[in-house]
Amino acid sequence: MSKLLVTGQSGFVGRHLLAHLANHRSEWQLVAAPSHDLLDTNSLDAWVSATRPDAVIHLAGQTFVPEAFRNPARTLQINLRGTLNLLQALKRNDFQGTFLYVSSGDVYGQVTAEQLPIDETLLPKPRNPYAVSKLAAENLCLQWSFSEPDWRIVIARPFNHIGPGQAADFLVPDMARQLIRIRKGLQLPRLQVGDVDVSRDFLDVRDVVRAYFHLLEKGQSGEIYNVCSGVERDIRELIMQMASLAEVEITLEQHPDRLRRAEQRRVAGSGEKLRAQTNWQPIITTTTTLHDVLSDWDERIHNNNE
Secondary structure: EEEEEEEOOOOOHHHHHHHHHOOOOOOOEOOOOOOOOOOOOHHHHHHHHOOOOOOEEHHHOOOOOOHHHHHHHHHHHHHHHHHHHHHHHHOOOOOEEEEEEEEOOOHHOOOOHHHHHOOOOOOOEEEOOOHHHHHHHHHHHHHHHHHHOOOEEEEEEOEEEEOOOOOOOOOHHHHHHHHHHOOOOOOOEEEOOOOOOOOOOOEEEEHHHHHHHHHHHHEEEOOEEOOOOOOOEHHHHHHHHHHHHOOOEEEEEEEHHHOOOOOOOOOOOHHHHHHHOOOOOOOOOOHHHHHHHHHHHHHHHHHHOO
């Protein structure tokens, strides 16, 4: 079996990636993840030299946009400098495999309605420090794909992904948490929301993980791939669908603290390149995803682990 090194194994996507490997037959053997820090080159050298991976999926990073506004310098340190440290550690240990860098669809920034759906040819215009850090790291990886001909470096740009286990810092799990609290009588039937008259392209995290493995197998070096559903979903409608699944009646109350700066009004991605080159297709419906997220929060709140 080929050895796979994954950064960010303890994160939202990382945990689903580990579950995928545990539940599906795979050619990949996940290597152990001892204590390491993207900003500590010694810990990265120790990990890489001990495992000698055949491929890497680089998930780890600072991903929360409000935190990026609060501390842009640290966001750049982790997402850009941390990626450089990992690449250099691999080079020092004679890596010659596949490196999948997980960026973000947020790098596209401001997009007009005429430019939808967003494909990989659209010039990125990042509008927050997080997106800047991811785009900078993308360019670093592209440079390495040119200068390291024995490496295969592939870049994924996932759009919004959701699923069980996600922190309440993000929209869908936050709404699910409030809805379950309302159903249990722990909160008045008023949902605290931000700007809900926007649209997003959501994909189940389990489909995202499947896409990463398709890219490991078939992605072309030096290429960028959107990972998205291709379906534009209205946030207000999505919340009301969740309320219906939770069997609660609610009103929405907009709170100024929940409004983000530099908000993109509409998002719809094109995943045609990924589909054409890897034969990947999403298989989990939005209804299934929302049901699983609600069930996850029902269990968390029942166990006082919210």
